[in-house]
Amino acid sequence: MKSKFGVVVFxxxxxxxxxxxxxxxxxxxxVTFLWHKDRDLQDSKVIILPGGxxxxxxxxxxxxxxxxxxxxxxxxxxxxxxxxxxxxNGFQVLLEAGLLPGxxxxxxxxxxxxxxxxxxxxxxxxxxxxxINTDQPLKIPVAHGEGNYFADDDTLKSLQDNNQIVFQYSxxxxxxxxxxxxxxxILDIAGIINKxxxxxxxxxxxxxxxxxxxxxxxxxxxxxxxxxxVN
Amino acid sequence: xxxxxxxxxxxxxxxxxxxxxxxxxxFHLGLTNIKDTRIGxxxxxxxxxxxxxxAEKEVNEYCNKxxxxxxxxxxxxxxxxxx
Numbered sequence: 001m002k003s004k005f006g007v008v009v010f011x012x013x014x015x016x017x018x019x020x021x022x023x024x025x026x027x028x029x030x031v032t033f034l035w036h037k038d039r040d041l042q043d044s045k046v047i048i049l050p051g052g053x054x055x056x057x058x059x060x061x062x063x064x065x066x067x068x069x070x071x072x073x074x075x076x077x078x079x080x081x082x083x084x085x086x087x088x089n090g091f092q093v094l095l096e097a098g099l100l101p102g103x104x105x106x107x108x109x110x111x112x113x114x115x116x117x118x119x120x121x122x123x124x125x126x127x128x129x130x131x132i133n134t135d136q137p138l139k140i141p142v143a144h145g146e147g148n149y150f151a152d153d154d155t156l157k158s159l160q161d162n163n164q165i166v167f168q169y170s171x172x173x174x175x176x177x178x179x180x181x182x183x184x185x186i187l188d189i190a191g192i193i194n195k196x197x198x199x200x201x202x203x204x205x206x207x208x209x210x211x212x213x214x215x216x217x218x219x220x221x222x223x224x225x226x227x228x229x230v231n
Numbered sequence: 232x233x234x235x236x237x238x239x240x241x242x243x244x245x246x247x248x249x250x251x252x253x254x255x256x257x258f259h260l261g262l263t264n265i266k267d268t269r270i271g272x273x274x275x276x277x278x279x280x281x282x283x284x285x286a287e288k289e290v291n292e293y294c295n296k297x298x299x300x301x302x303x304x305x306x307x308x309x310x311x312x313x314x
Contacts, residue, residue: 060300063297063300064297103245103300103302105245107248108246108248110252148246150245150246150303152302184246
């Protein structure tokens with residue numbers, strides 16, 4: 001039996017269908033939507049917190065979504081080692097829920113960043129990246145106004161010491177610099193994993209680059225890694 | 232009943248891109264003495280209890296768990312008797 005993915009739907013989620021489509025139609029996975037007011041994860045083996053503007057991003061991005069009934073189950077699931085993947089707004093929810101360390105602040109430019117960028121994969125030894133079969137950075141779009149990751153020095157040191165920085169913004173050929181960082185995030189951080197290796201958050205949208213018709217399938221390597229980890 | 236007034240400020244160590252951008256506006260207005268603009272939040276609400284201590288406890292919990300993110304923000308509040 002195929003392992004099931006559960007895509008959480010918050011009021012204001014708008015990448016939930018992209019995630020569902022890419023998993024179901026492209027990756028041929030078993031997927032279901034999980035309504036934020038429910039508590040039942042329906043035997044999902046992987047939980048996706050999708051992009052969007054949950055609760056209108058009021059107060060702080062992810063601050064209110066974190067208290068949705070389903071999040072109690074997601075937090076419990078994550079603490080037991082369940083696989084949780086937060087994309088964009090989902091990453092912000094994971095930070096607010098305390099499942100990942102640090103905070104997200106407004107993009108340095110104050111502008112919404114919506115474009116293709118490149119991320120270097122800094123840790124391929126994770127559930128989410130082990131099938132990435134290239135040394136080249138991945139091309140994945142970002143679409144956010146608050147993706148400027150920040151954490152204090154102790155947290156950053158701990159992230160580095162434990163190899164928790166999984167994706168960093170870079171050039172196409174793996175160079176780092178402000179011109180390749182769309183939001184000003186510290187250490188060019190685009191995605192981090194928790195210490196136990198079962199919770200990943202990233203700002204870029206891999207679910208938007210799975211369908212070959214879009215002529216970029218880099219996102220498949222990430223979802224393929226998760227699939228090969230659970231099946 | 233109490234009226235709570237909460238002030239949420241971003242920690243000095245945290246960059247405030249919004250404050251910086253707004254300050255550019257001050258410059259264009261010719262207000263050259265304006266420096267270090269930082270943008271926070273002001274939130275007010277009532278607490279429906281007559282016991283000040285429990286009101287303070289509830290406001291602290293509201294601030295710590297929801298209104299402010301203690302990783303990047305500090306908060307302060309006042310409680311006034313309200314009818």
